[in-house]
Amino acid sequence: MKTLLRQIQDKGFTTASAGAVLLIAAALLVVLIPMFGRGITAVIFTETVEFRRLQKDLHGRGDNEHLARALADAAAVREPIYTMLREFSEGIDTEPLVKQARDVYQKYGEYLNYHNTPKEQYSDYRKQAKDVRDGLVDALESDDRQTVLDDLDAVLKEKDNPAFADSPAMEFFAMAQRYKKIAETVDLSHRAEYLTNLQEVTAAIRQLLGPLPGEPTPPLWMDQYGATRLDMALKARAALLYDEQWISDGPGKPMVKHIIARKEQFAGTPLEPLFDRVEADWDKLLQPRLRIYWQYFFDDWVNSHYFGGVGPEILGTLLLTLMSMCVAIPLGVISAAYLVEYAGDTVWIKIIRMCINTLAGVPSIVYGLFGLAFFVVTIGAIGKPCILAASLTLSILVLPVIIRASEEAIRAVPQTYREASLALGAGKFRTLVLVTLPAAGPGILTGIILSLSRAAGETAPILFTGVVAMGPIPNFGSPSQWLENPGSLFGWLFQPTRALSYGSYDIAVGDRISMLAPHQQFGMAMTLILLTVALNVAAILIRSRLSRKLRGC
Amino acid sequence: MTEVSVQGEKRNRNAAAEFTRPLLLSPSEDLAGYVMGHLGLTILFLITTTSVAAVFLIFYFVIRESLPFFTTGGGAAILARVREFFTDPGWYPSATEPRYGALALIVGSLYVTAGALVVAVPVGLLAGVFLSDIAPFNLRQICKPVIEILAAIPSVAYGFFAVMVLAPWLQTHLGFSSGTNALNASLILAVMALPTIISVSEDAMTAVGREIREASYGLGATRAETIINVVIPAGHSGILAAVILGMMRAIGETMVVWMASGNASRIPSPWWDLSQSIRTMTATIAGDMGETPKDSEHYYALFTVGLTLLLFTFSLNLLSEYLLGKARAGRGRR
Incomplete structure (x- = not known):
């Protein structure tokens, strides 16, 4: 019995610890899968004709002729939709029509003046026109169908009146005709309801197809185009075809979501066929097709990341990490070599080792504070947050990582290598430079790659020392400027930059416009993870090759 | 030629x-x-x-x-300031009468760190045991890179995950009013502290040595008994150092807590309710410094928070050094 218990305990313990490792692997997958799965949609997605138009307008990409043909195809199926919408909105949103009727009346007066109508005829004609206008305005402002129809009939009876022949007043009758058609089909008592729903439909169509014809061009790029991606188009289509309403069944009862088809809301009106039309002509309206938008990694943003890519962020991250490596690698490798090859076991060395460990344990935000107080505020030559200050801060942050990795790598070089070199007459320094360091090279490289990925991912140290969310791309100057003033070659060091890490923070929490485009948010985070994980995988591969080689000999 | x-x-x-x-x-x-x-x-x-x-x-x-x-403030004010900083739970730097009490921030930092350790220490130690004693060599070669990649993911990416994926999930599936809360931050911090805890504790347990294990097996102990009664006691200082290093990782973390903890500076009450928003020292520095003019009282107060944090991690670091030194000395004796 006791043996059984002990066996169960043993098996249970094994299972629990294997479970812990599985849990960790699962956690990794839970983090990585949504990030990559949703991030990749920033690069590979189904584009619409609107996206092709955007790319053409912004970057001149794509074939002109193809695009023109696609746009013509789309316009052909869009036209009837726009017409339906326009005609229906004329019946529902009557305010513009009332204004138009008054305009027509005024124009008619001018017309009469222009034709030098005799005085008594003039006032008679004007009175008749005024009656027609008032009848039309009454009809437009009334909600009761019968009144409207009666008013309109009264107006239309005047159609053959010779007073109006060939004059601008004929416009009255055209308007009355159109309005009658709507009044016969639409229940005008629900006009207010129709009006709000119509506004929603118009907004959805604007989302889907871009600004309606005849509207002024909106100032923001994001409003100038319809849905550029299929996923956004489907969202806009859902808003177009279905209305989501929160209705409470009674007082005190919770609100319940009801989904109502717009087709039912507009049943019997001339707008009803629009919804079937959108569904039937869907492919022609937007012409979706697969796109691999590799330029995402090079393009600048448009409208704070609503469109475009992460090019400047990648550039900024590379500048920061490479600059910090330029400082940290020599310092780190030399320190490690000294500690392994020359240092004895003195108090000083103990202090140095303790400081390296302390440095590794300082929280990254404290590095940021230090960078602010030292590099930005105290060193006058820098004086403001910039690439130089940020990369110097990062270089101190990665220094202990490089020292430890290089120390380990140098220590792992077999003693026989050194002895062979010494036996051939080389001095200690020559042995270090020509034998030990090259032999430790792959190990040191692994450490450098790991610290590169660490530096690329850090955000807190560069928060106050040189990173911005929405800045310009660093200005490198041009060769002619460099020749004129060699100092300008380093001008970029003194400018702030964008970076992937801070960008990922800002795009998730700070940037309101990009919250409308989740693929852009996930795309940025994915790029950052891709960069750091790729560096780490490279380091792991180098190390495993190295260990195979070591085991081989 | x-x-x-x-x-x-x-x-x-x-x-x-x-x-x-x-x-x-x-x-x-x-x-x-x-x-x-x-x-x-x-x-x-x-x-x-x-x-x-x-x-x-x-x-x-x-x-x-x-x-x-x-x-x-001069001589007498120093003590008042120290008392205010460490005992006042109100951090209201932009009020008309600003208060700089960091108690809620310190408690917040310790709170999420404790929450993270509750998850990370058992899981991390079990995983460390698995890698040092249970997994065969080939399996270990697969597990190690997984843990390394977990450590490689930048903290801001974890924060992004917390805000964009975990917070909505918590809100819809667990019914929290806000997904950015202490639970969210603790869970993510646990994942971030895991690689440190695993690698240091695995090293500590591997370093215990083969002979001592074989002696235990020779006496008829099972693997579980060997690990619990022999390996873990023998490597306890290294394991403790692993926990402390994991704690340092969690307490010094900025981006995750800034993004995922909700940033409401108050002491959580009741203390077990993890669905409350809290605010940590690191998040306060990161969040406030951007809009603080240099040489203002607020600016100095933020540096004081940074100093508190620095002293905290520094002493933890010394403690872990001491423990690791002890572990190494123990190994040397054997």
Whole structure:
């Protein structure tokens, strides 16, 4: 019995610890899968004709002729939709029509003046026109169908009146005709309801197809185009075809979501066929097709990341990490070599080792504070947050990582290598430079790659020392400027930059416009993870090759 | 062809010159060699002391910028300021009568750290045991990169995950009013502390040595009994160091807590309710510093928070050093 218990305990313990490792692997997958799965949609997605138009307008990409043909195809199926919408909105949103009727009346007066109508005829004609206008305005402002129809009939009876022949007043009758058609089909008592729903439909169509014809061009790029991606188009289509309403069944009862088809809301009106039309002509309206938008990694943003890519962020991250490596690698490798090859076991060395460990344990935000107080505020030559200050801060942050990795790598070089070199007459320094360091090279490289990925991912140290969310791309100057003033070659060091890490923070929490485009948010985070994980995988591969080689000999 | 042979000849001549050089150096050459050697060593030593300089500069500047927070009011005010900082739970720097009480921030930092450790320590130690004692070599070769990649994901990416994926999930599936809360931050911090805990504790347990395990097996103990009764007690200082290092990772973390903890500076009550928003020291520095003018009281107060954090991690670091040193000494004795 006791043996059984002990066996169960043993098996249970094994299972629990294997479970812990599985849990960790699962956690990794839970983090990585949504990030990559949703991030990749920033690069590979189904584009619409609107996206092709955007790319053409912004970057001149794509074939002109193809695009023109696609746009013509789309316009052909869009036209009837726009017409339906326009005609229906004329019946529902009557305010513009009332204004138009008054305009027509005024124009008619001018017309009469222009034709030098005799005085008594003039006032008679004007009175008749005024009656027609008032009848039309009454009809437009009334909600009761019968009144409207009666008013309109009264107006239309005047159609053959010779007073109006060939004059601008004929416009009255055209308007009355159109309005009658709507009044016969639409229940005008629900006009207010129709009006709000119509506004929603118009907004959805604007989302889907871009600004309606005849509207002024909106100032923001994001409003100038319809849905550029299929996923956004489907969202806009859902808003177009279905209305989501929160209705409470009674007082005190919770609100319940009801989904109502717009087709039912507009049943019997001339707008009803629009919804079937959108569904039937869907492919022609937007012409979706697969796109691999590799330029995402090079393009600048448009409208704070609503469109475009992460090019400047990648550039900024590379500048920061490479600059910090330029400082940290020599310092780190030399320190490690000294500690392994020359240092004895003195108090000083103990202090140095303790400081390296302390440095590794300082929280990254404290590095940021230090960078602010030292590099930005105290060193006058820098004086403001910039690439130089940020990369110097990062270089101190990665220094202990490089020292430890290089120390380990140098220590792992077999003693026989050194002895062979010494036996051939080389001095200690020559042995270090020509034998030990090259032999430790792959190990040191692994450490450098790991610290590169660490530096690329850090955000807190560069928060106050040189990173911005929405800045310009660093200005490198041009060769002619460099020749004129060699100092300008380093001008970029003194400018702030964008970076992937801070960008990922800002795009998730700070940037309101990009919250409308989740693929852009996930795309940025994915790029950052891709960069750091790729560096780490490279380091792991180098190390495993190295260990195979070591085991081989 | 001829060029190559000419070059080869030249090399031979150079080599010959090397051999004909006298083995003994002249006194001046000797002296130059001696001076150069020591000069080189001094330069190497100076380069190595950069880390020392960095540590001292960090402490100097953080202390320099935080001292005015205490000293501006004059002698009597110093104590009042210290008392306010450590006992007042109100952090209202932009009120008309600003209060700089960091108690809620300190408690918030410790709160999420504790929450993270509750998850990370058992899981991490079990995983460490699995890697050191249970997994066969090949499986270990697969598991290690997984843990390394977990450590490689930048903290801001974890924060992004917390805000964009975990927070909505918590809100819809667990019915929290806000997805950015102490639970969210603790869970993510646990994942981030895991790699440190696993690798240090695995090292500690591997270092216990084969003989001691075999002795235990030889007495008829099962693997579980060996690990629980022999390996873990023998490697306890290293394991404790692993926990402390994981704790340091969690308490010093900025981006995750800034993004995922909700940033409401109050002491959670009741204490077990993890669905409350809290605010940590690191998040306060990161969030406030951007809009604080230099040399204002708020600026000094933020540096004081940074100093508190620095002293905290520094003492934890010393403790872990001591424990690791003890572990190494124990190994040496055996």
